[in-house]
Amino acid sequence: MSEVDDVAAEELLEVRVTVNGVPREARVPARRLLSDFLRHDVGLTGTHVGCEHGVCGACTVLLDGQPARSCLLFAVTAQHHAVTTVEGLGSLEAMTPAQQAFTECHGLQCGFCTPGFLTAVTAFIAENPDPTEDEAREAISGNLCRCTGYQNIVKSVLRAAELQRSREGEPATRHTESGESS
Amino acid sequence: MTTKAFGEPIRRREDPRLVTGGGRFLDDLGQGALEAAFVRSPHAHARIVDIDVDDALEVEGVVAIYTHEDLPGRVGEPLPLLIPHPALTHGRTQHALARDEVNYVGEAVVMVVARDRYLAEDACQRIRVEYEQLPPVVGVAGARDGVDLVHPDVPGNVAAHLLQEVGDVDAALAAAPHTLDLDLAIERSASMPLEGKGVYARWDHETEELRIFSSTQTSTGVRAAVAAKLDLPLAKVECIAPDVGGGFGVKINHPWPEEVLVPFAAKTLGQPVKWTEDRREHFISSAHERGQLLKIRVGFDDDGRLRGLDVRLWHDNGAYTPYGIIVPIITSTQLLGPYKPGAYRCEFWSLYTNTVIVTPYRGAGRPQGCFAMERTMDAIADRLGLDRAEVRSRNFIRPAEMPYDHGLLFQDGRPLKYDSGDFPATLAKLKALVGWDDFAAYREEAEAQGRRVGLGIGCYVEGTGVGPYEGGHIQVETSGRVNVATGLTSQGQGHETMLAQVVAHELGVPVDDVFVTTGDTRRMPYAVGTFASRTAVMSGNAVALASRQVRAKALRIAADALEVSAEDLEIVDGDIRVKGAPDTHLALGTVSVMSNPLRYAFDEAANAATQFAGPNDPDKPPVADDDEPGLEGRDFYSPTQATFANGMHAAVVETDPVTADIRILRYCVVHDCGPMINPMIVEGQVHGGVAQGVGGALYERMVYDESGQLLNASFMDFLMPYASEVPRIETDHLETPSPLNPLGVKGAGEAGCIPVSAVIASAIEDAEGFPITSMPISPGELWDLRRQHAHGDLPTLARHAAYPNSQEAP
Numbered sequence: 001m002s003e004v005d006d007v008a009a010e011e012l013l014e015v016r017v018t019v020n021g022v023p024r025e026a027r028v029p030a031r032r033l034l035s036d037f038l039r040h041d042v043g044l045t046g047t048h049v050g051c052e053h054g055v056c057g058a059c060t061v062l063l064d065g066q067p068a069r070s071c072l073l074f075a076v077t078a079q080h081h082a083v084t085t086v087e088g089l090g091s092l093e094a095m096t097p098a099q100q101a102f103t104e105c106h107g108l109q110c111g112f113c114t115p116g117f118l119t120a121v122t123a124f125i126a127e128n129p130d131p132t133e134d135e136a137r138e139a140i141s142g143n144l145c146r147c148t149g150y151q152n153i154v155k156s157v158l159r160a161a162e163l164q165r166s167r168e169g170e171p172a173t174r175h176t177e178s179g180e181s182s
Numbered sequence: 183m184t185t186k187a188f189g190e191p192i193r194r195r196e197d198p199r200l201v202t203g204g205g206r207f208l209d210d211l212g213q214g215a216l217e218a219a220f221v222r223s224p225h226a227h228a229r230i231v232d233i234d235v236d237d238a239l240e241v242e243g244v245v246a247i248y249t250h251e252d253l254p255g256r257v258g259e260p261l262p263l264l265i266p267h268p269a270l271t272h273g274r275t276q277h278a279l280a281r282d283e284v285n286y287v288g289e290a291v292v293m294v295v296a297r298d299r300y301l302a303e304d305a306c307q308r309i310r311v312e313y314e315q316l317p318p319v320v321g322v323a324g325a326r327d328g329v330d331l332v333h334p335d336v337p338g339n340v341a342a343h344l345l346q347e348v349g350d351v352d353a354a355l356a357a358a359p360h361t362l363d364l365d366l367a368i369e370r371s372a373s374m375p376l377e378g379k380g381v382y383a384r385w386d387h388e389t390e391e392l393r394i395f396s397s398t399q400t401s402t403g404v405r406a407a408v409a410a411k412l413d414l415p416l417a418k419v420e421c422i423a424p425d426v427g428g429g430f431g432v433k434i435n436h437p438w439p440e441e442v443l444v445p446f447a448a449k450t451l452g453q454p455v456k457w458t459e460d461r462r463e464h465f466i467s468s469a470h471e472r473g474q475l476l477k478i479r480v481g482f483d484d485d486g487r488l489r490g491l492d493v494r495l496w497h498d499n500g501a502y503t504p505y506g507i508i509v510p511i512i513t514s515t516q517l518l519g520p521y522k523p524g525a526y527r528c529e530f531w532s533l534y535t536n537t538v539i540v541t542p543y544r545g546a547g548r549p550q551g552c553f554a555m556e557r558t559m560d561a562i563a564d565r566l567g568l569d570r571a572e573v574r575s576r577n578f579i580r581p582a583e584m585p586y587d588h589g590l591l592f593q594d595g596r597p598l599k600y601d602s603g604d605f606p607a608t609l610a611k612l613k614a615l616v617g618w619d620d621f622a623a624y625r626e627e628a629e630a631q632g633r634r635v636g637l638g639i640g641c642y643v644e645g646t647g648v649g650p651y652e653g654g655h656i657q658v659e660t661s662g663r664v665n666v667a668t669g670l671t672s673q674g675q676g677h678e679t680m681l682a683q684v685v686a687h688e689l690g691v692p693v694d695d696v697f698v699t700t701g702d703t704r705r706m707p708y709a710v711g712t713f714a715s716r717t718a719v720m721s722g723n724a725v726a727l728a729s730r731q732v733r734a735k736a737l738r739i740a741a742d743a744l745e746v747s748a749e750d751l752e753i754v755d756g757d758i759r760v761k762g763a764p765d766t767h768l769a770l771g772t773v774s775v776m777s778n779p780l781r782y783a784f785d786e787a788a789n790a791a792t793q794f795a796g797p798n799d800p801d802k803p804p805v806a807d808d809d810e811p812g813l814e815g816r817d818f819y820s821p822t823q824a825t826f827a828n829g830m831h832a833a834v835v836e837t838d839p840v841t842a843d844i845r846i847l848r849y850c851v852v853h854d855c856g857p858m859i860n861p862m863i864v865e866g867q868v869h870g871g872v873a874q875g876v877g878g879a880l881y882e883r884m885v886y887d888e889s890g891q892l893l894n895a896s897f898m899d900f901l902m903p904y905a906s907e908v909p910r911i912e913t914d915h916l917e918t919p920s921p922l923n924p925l926g927v928k929g930a931g932e933a934g935c936i937p938v939s940a941v942i943a944s945a946i947e948d949a950e951g952f953p954i955t956s957m958p959i960s961p962g963e964l965w966d967l968r969r970q971h972a973h974g975d976l977p978t979l980a981r982h983a984a985y986p987n988s989q990e991a992p
Contacts, residue, residue, distance in 0.1 A: 009242050029300070031300065032300075039209070039210075040213065040298075043213065044203065045203070045206075045207075045209070045210035046202075046203020046204070046205070047203075048207065048376075048377070048427070049209075050376045050377065050427075050461070050897075051461040051896070051897045052460055052461055053461065053896055053897065053898060055896070055897035055898055056376060056897055058376055085203065086201070086202065086203040087202065087203035089202070090202065091202060092198050092199070092202055092204070095198075095201065095202070099201040099202060102197065102201050103193055103194070103197040103198060103201055104193065106193075106194065106862050106863070106865075106866050108197060108200055108201065108674075109428075109674035109675065109676070109866060109870060110375070110376070110377070110425075110426065110427045110428040110673055110674025111196065111197075111200030111201070111205050111425065111427070111674065112205070112207060112375075112376045112377045112425075112427030112428060112674075113376045113427075114200055114201060115203060118201060137905045137906065138905075138906070140904075140905045141904045141905045141906040142904070143904070143905075144376065144897065144902055144904060145376070145905075146374060146375055146376050146428050146430070146870070146873075146874070146902065147376075147428055147674050147866075147870045148866060148869060148870050148873070149866075149869030149870045149871075149872055149873030149908050149911060149934075150869075150873065150904075150905035150908050151869045151908070151910060151911055152866060152869065153905065154905065
């Protein structure tokens, strides 16, 4: 296998990414996946890796507010972009509508796929604050869950949208870019 | 905050941390640990001629490389055969790293340990293994003909052959007014949790202690197995299951090669080592299930009542049999469902193939058995022109016949004896839920619109909560905090919540004061594991029994202090008070202080228990001879047999007349697991089970080619259902208590997936008018069956001859 003939130490690149509102930098090889960068270089393990080929959606993060599979991006690709992970949504004390809805509606079981759903749903209800049940189901149809059968996740999406609508008009107490939880 | 806890759909204690990124799964641990990667066999069957690791050693960051010859003593011996059985005459298990021969694509051959996973995989690519290929055995039919052998010393590839017979089946069949034969097949699928397996081990060379974290369904099992392999005292090994991202059966098998090798490397290198399974590894080196061929001969009378049932089944156990023959035993016994079979004989052959091993996956052999029995029921109904629900009803074991002993040995080596269940009531609820009697009108309406619809049904009984035992330990702290430990593990079933509800209910404390730990051998060293829908039954009752001990002790101490009789006391919201006179009371935390005579105070509350704090009886020791300090209790629940839950499902499907696309329009579940501790969690378990069942019925299969390559080892190609494929599930429940355990509960974890293939086959058959005998079924396969039917190669169902739109066989 000629492609691995070079056994010299890999060149390290300076990567700067804003993660949950905080500038982060690390020296990593060009092949470092964004998911590994977040989990192992930044130490935010809330983003999970379920398949490493972009199908399951567990590793979904928000890249400049849009859902993206962090296992299909190199860390260097995210250079100078803003990434939001599940840790950057809400905290135990101040959950976002999506987080609160999932706990209210039994929208998770083992919780491994959940961070990917939460980021995807957060982006979805920002775009569609009053979805129908069919739209809610469609919105989560890019993420795999092996535990719940999705019924309570659909319910959670509708509830998250409802919570978000009811919170509208309230003073903004938190924002996804306000920083990460400890 | 309320004491009412048992039976309430309270929110899960697990969720807040899991939705905020606070979960701690295996790969979230051990940042900075060395990481392992494996060279795995690319061949299904081959002899290893040579392994050359020289090039790999040059990769910067590589710390160690191991092949089988580097494994000392018991580390290099075959992995244990976990569940021996007299019929398993030719049990075989693999070596942690292959020695001389590989028997499936994916079998571990070399382990590389490096500074990180990227570098470990770089090194793996530089390792050259020379193989001499041997003829591969793939599929049940290939194994059964016995021309090529997986293991040269296992004739006919037969690992096990078992026959159980009750009554004289040959005579019953000969005397039966009608007989039918069915040939059935179910393909391979797999548990496929979103988190794969993983192991992280730390060796403390100063204390000579090993700590293992594993994404396992049994931490006590892993601990014992690794201690034995590494020849360490059990007291020097601990195993902890952290948050586990789903299991569904695959993580009950142990020790996996990696569970031995990673701790071995950590101990040998004196550094923390971690391995996290990637998705391809999970496909090719974990475990699959389901693959079976079944032949049925059934005899019945004019009313459709069974006289005799003769079942032969061939079970594909893959390359090795570490988990014994549990799956085919379950198929052959649980096949009977809610019915009386008349005379019954079941004979099975468990066969080796050069494919990934087969160990239980949610349902564990029951989906195959249920499929066989329910196809048989539909066939009888069709032969006699009877309603399918009616034929089932006529064969039900009636409530008055409980307990009902089938005269067979179940998977736990104990009698298959149903403890309870009201099958007619379950069926009545299902018929009402799906609108069984109105379906003919619905079909007529649909047909008028050119649509093709069908109604399917499936019934099952599930032995849950098998032994041998589980334990519960409860400790009340002086703050009133209640710590609960049970040894089995959690993979998302909400055990932290459900067990807290049981303890809160038994002890009389708020649920929020109860903190549950599972799967940590430091907290509860005696345990079996999470499988067979057993947590509510086994650990639920164990923590209930332990709670009762704590309660009795608390009341005894409080009765002394308050100078009342213990019978006059009650515990409400963590406060012990005199019934009818709640102003005379003591907090449970205060009783905890009193239960532990102290020399040294550690806080204000503890002062009360110190030696000069009050008067004492100089003739009595501070702790009575028959007592222990502390407000604690420990007890074990060990049942004489399994408890039997049951359920019935129905579905309405629509098949596209042109494309043969299959859509589930409605899916209805009636489920009876006895009293529900948390109905929200039970419902969630049912939903998840049905979704896996839908996957198994319509989408999921392991596609091996003739050379033993798994062609669809990725989520791109192995089609797990997304939200777009799973129908909305309508549920109803019965709560028939089990007489066997203090809480009266039965298991609920696996139920949802058991009958789904049977139900969907029944519905498609009803829509199409010809028999469906093999699952899963894709639109392409249905389209092909339609062609066969049109050519007269498939019979038309008798009842379809009457439908206006049915195609008649020529």
